[in-house]
Amino acid sequence: MSNLALPHTYETLFSLLRNALHSDESTPSISNFSAIIREARRQTVDGLLYGLAKMEVIPEERAVLMQWLGGWPMLEKVSHEFNAEVVALAKIFDAAQIRYVVLKGQASAVVYPHPLLRRPGDIDIYVAPHHFKKATELLLHRGYVPDHQTDLHDTFRKGNIEVEMHRALQPMQWPGTARRLRQMVEHEVDEVSEWQHYVEINNYKVAVLPPHLNVILLTAHALVHASHGGVGLREVVDWMLVQQHFHEKLDASLLRQGLQQLHLTRFYRMLSVISMEYLGANASALLHFRGKPYDSVDCQRAQQLLQWIMSTGKHGSIRKQEIGWKGNLQYYAEFLTNTFRFYSWSPTEFVASPPQMLKRALKQVCRWK
Structure with missing residues (x-):
């Protein structure tokens, strides 16, 4: 993943999230606090940053920091x-x-x-x-x-x-x-x-x-939202923390079997990449495949997913600019585009998505009549 150049704002945001999630007592110095909080809100992880032991911002952003702290x-x-x-x-x-x-x-x-x-x-x-x-x-x-x-x-x-x-x-x-x-x-x-x-x-x-079924749900939930319009970092954090907390109680064989039967193994490995490389997940809490949690192909797909997360925010929060029929048209057009560009994430789901989407659209039309 080292070949993915992150914007400076996201480099800092990931560093802060790692500190907050793993109780790091270090005191980060932040030069672009306004931009970081804007992105943290888009990703619905801004609340996690209240858990930092301390933050230092430049004098020009002290007012923004105090206003944000007021929301705690x-x-x-x-x-x-x-x-x-x-x-x-x-x-x-x-x-x-x-x-x-x-x-x-x-x-x-x-x-x-x-x-x-x-x-x-x-x-x-x-x-x-x-x-x-x-x-x-x-x-x-x-x-x-x-x-x-x-x-x-x-x-x-x-x-x-x-x-x-x-x-x-x-x-x-x-x-x-x-x-x-x-x-x-x-x-x-x-x-x-x-x-x-x-x-x-x-x-x-x-x-x-049950823990294994919960992880299956969180994996499927992230995939569905990523394919239908956008997914936020909060969904990845949920996925990671649930596994780290329950991994000793989790039936790994049932999880592995369920992921395989639901064609979610590939996406699970992509989430493993982001969790370990950027959020500080412990590899021992994740499933391993042939002795490791992911390979170079998983890393390439995870780069694509991470870029999409940074672009869309939580459930596509910044992308849908239109309302009414124009907004729906934009949504369906982007959905079809995603079917092709994200096909490798879960081939069966993306092959089946367009006809299922058409089926739901026709049902909606019938309700309007």
Whole structure:
């Protein structure tokens, strides 16, 4: 990866993230703080920088630093609110004996060095099909209002909190892959009689995915967002920290088998490159293939992914300039372009993506009629 020339802003940002993620007590001196915070916000990792022991900026940027530090209490306040709501929902679902697991956001935040500094977005919860109707009723009774539906989840809102209640973990485009993922979830989540996998939030045990299935989800989630418009560094940080935290409990054989069956091995190795080369991941926490976590071809693909991450930010946050039909046209045009230029990341997914996208577009047109 050394042949990828990073912009100075990103060299500094990665250095700061490594310090924050691995409790480095050094005091970095920053000459371009405004630019770094702008990019950190685009990548949704700005909250992590509050965890640095100390920062030194040039005098001209002291005001920017102080303004940014003023956002720290609000971030922790919002994180507390999300945690409290996750626990409240978990208690309600547990009391009703509903099979659920909390996904991604709050399930990942607990493994951060400072969990309250992971900026929350929404609450993702998977609910087994035979409990989905009852879970919906409980959300409505709690004051949530239906917002919209997709093939993946139903979305509900209450105040500033959005809950996405999933009927599937992740949309996979290749039919055989999608079918295999459904079978995994049925076998490893829906049909399990006694649940064994929890994280503790506010002194309450909240159900989460088995570690290997969680890593599979985070890998697929990053791939889908990268192919559909953009992915942020936060998704890579989540992926890395979850593995570092759970690697001793993680069933490596099931992870390896699942990645292979879902055609995600190649993308997993790309994420390994970025995690180790730029975020300071420990190689022992990652899968190895033929004695090493990645090879030179993985590095080339990871360079392409990292350039795309720097270009797009979290979910393509800076690229979509148009709204309405023009914005949709821009989105679909770029999606088709990505199908060709990123094909090597996961050939089956990118081959299947255009027809699946057309299918969803036609369904949307039918709803409008």
